[in-house]
Amino acid sequence: MDSEKILTVIITGAAGQIGYSLIPLVASGQTFGKDVKLHLRLLDIESQVEKLKGVVMETQDCAFPLVLSIEYGYDPEVIFKDADVGIFVGGFPRLKGMERKDLIDKNVKIFKEQGKALNEVASPNCKVLVVANPANTNCLILSKNCPNIPKENFTAMTRLDHDRALNQIALRTESRLEDVKNVIVWGNHSSTQYPDARFATIKGESLDYKGDEDYYKGDFISTVQKRGAAIIEARGFSSSMSAANAASNHLRDWYHGSEDMLSMSILSDGTHYDIDDNLCFSFPVKCTGDFKHEVIDGLDIDDFSREKMNITQKELTDERDLGEEQ
Ligand SMILES: NC(=O)c1ccc[n+]([C@@H]2O[C@H](COP(=O)([O-])OP(=O)(O)OC[C@H]3O[C@@H](n4cnc5c(N)ncnc54)[C@H](O)[C@@H]3O)[C@@H](O)[C@H]2O)c1
Numbered sequence: 195m196d197s198e199k200i201l202t203v204i205i206t207g208a209a210g211q212i213g214y215s216l217i218p219l220v221a222s223g224q225t226f227g228k229d230v231k232l233h234l235r236l237l238d239i240e241s242q243v244e245k246l247k248g249v250v251m252e253t254q255d256c257a258f259p260l261v262l263s264i265e266y267g268y269d270p271e272v273i274f275k276d277a278d279v280g281i282f283v284g285g286f287p288r289l290k291g292m293e294r295k296d297l298i299d300k301n302v303k304i305f306k307e308q309g310k311a312l313n314e315v316a317s318p319n320c321k322v323l324v325v326a327n328p329a330n331t332n333c334l335i336l337s338k339n340c341p342n343i344p345k346e347n348f349t350a351m352t353r354l355d356h357d358r359a360l361n362q363i364a365l366r367t368e369s370r371l372e373d374v375k376n377v378i379v380w381g382n383h384s385s386t387q388y389p390d391a392r393f394a395t396i397k398g399e400s401l402d403y404k405g406d407e408d409y410y411k412g413d414f415i416s417t418v419q420k421r422g423a424a425i426i427e428a429r430g431f432s433s434s435m436s437a438a439n440a441a442s443n444h445l446r447d448w449y450h451g452s453e454d455m456l457s458m459s460i461l462s463d464g465t466h467y468d469i470d471d472n473l474c475f476s477f478p479v480k481c482t483g484d485f486k487h488e489v490i491d492g493l494d495i496d497d498f499s500r501e502k503m504n505i506t507q508k509e510l511t512d513e514r515d516l517g518e519e520q
């Protein structure tokens with residue numbers, strides 16, 4: 195008989211909006227499967243522990259059969275113990291009037307401290323997904339402070355942008371979402387990202403990119419780039435249901451593997467698409483199962499795309515340099 199599969203999964207920022215949508219996806223088995231039992235470890239800051247307690251009570255009341263135990267608290271060295279998977283949702287939010295630099299300053303401190311705790315107490319095979327913004331730079335900082343865990347175990351979330359791009363193409367071409375494949379989001383999870391529809395397919399046939407080039411080089415890109423801001427404008431809060439869904443999709447496909455071309459932000463090593471090393475950059479990837487992924491190399495990069503990739507690379511380089519000043 196196979197031994198029971200058990201994962202210890204930590205979620206930071208668990209008292210927040212995304213946490214509230216993400217916990218049921220993970221705990222119900224939608225993320226890792228119905229045959230994987232879970233120890234849930236939930237972290238938030240000290241002032242939010244009472245709220246987190248309420249979230250824990252609700253999670254208990256869902257009576258999820260897969261959940262073996264739940265622990266919660268505000269000390270990363272306690273909560274990160276033996277973690278197999280870390281989902282980093284908690285961070286300092288951008289407040290009115292804050293510059294990007296202020297946001298990076300605040301989050302560098304958090305991700306340095308959490309990286310050190312992860313390094314000390316998590317499983318050395320721990321797999322990481324960073325959601326909290328600035329997600330790519332937070333992920334880079336986390337990994338730099340966590341030398342015991344291999345670099346390929348660190349990812350940041352551009353899956354929401356990827357899923358947004360799929361949806362825009364389905365709407366534009368009046369296709370079913372399940373028929374649209376092979377979009378790519380390059381670069382940063384920010385308004386400089388480059389959503390690239392050149393290789394997209396519908397029911398296995400190439401998208402008519404050339405026939406609608408003005409749209410795919412124009413409104414398509416800006417709609418996906420600005421979708422997060424449009425949701426904040428409409429809802430008064432940043433995306434949380436769709437962000438939690440994307441986090442779950444990212445982890446599901448990373449764990450189980452997928453036939454699809456997906457977008458994941460990973461730590462660059464300088465060998466893919468002339469992107470510098472030492473950045474957390476979103477690439478087209480193939481997930482091969484058991485938390486393994488490979489960059490899909492060899493796609494043609496035309497002048498238009500290179501220009502877009504350079505813009506987002508420059509932003510990531512600037513963010514990294516700002517972070518390193520701390
Ligand atoms: N990558 C993406 O696609 C994507 C999409 C949507 C939102 N986001 C980002 O995800 C993050 C969370 O969004 P939300 O809507 O859940 O925000 P939220 O403000 O509702 O929740 C964030 C939670 O994090 C907690 N927190 C703050 N500092 C912490 C720390 N040091 N340790 C642990 N917890 C801490 C807060 O107390 C709060 O409970 C934000 O940074 C947001 O910008 C990313």
Ligand SMILES: O=C(O)C[C@H](O)C(=O)O
Pocket residue numbers: 327354421422423425432433
């Ligand atoms: O929180 C934000 O700034 C937006 C969020 O990252 C999103 O893409 O919805």
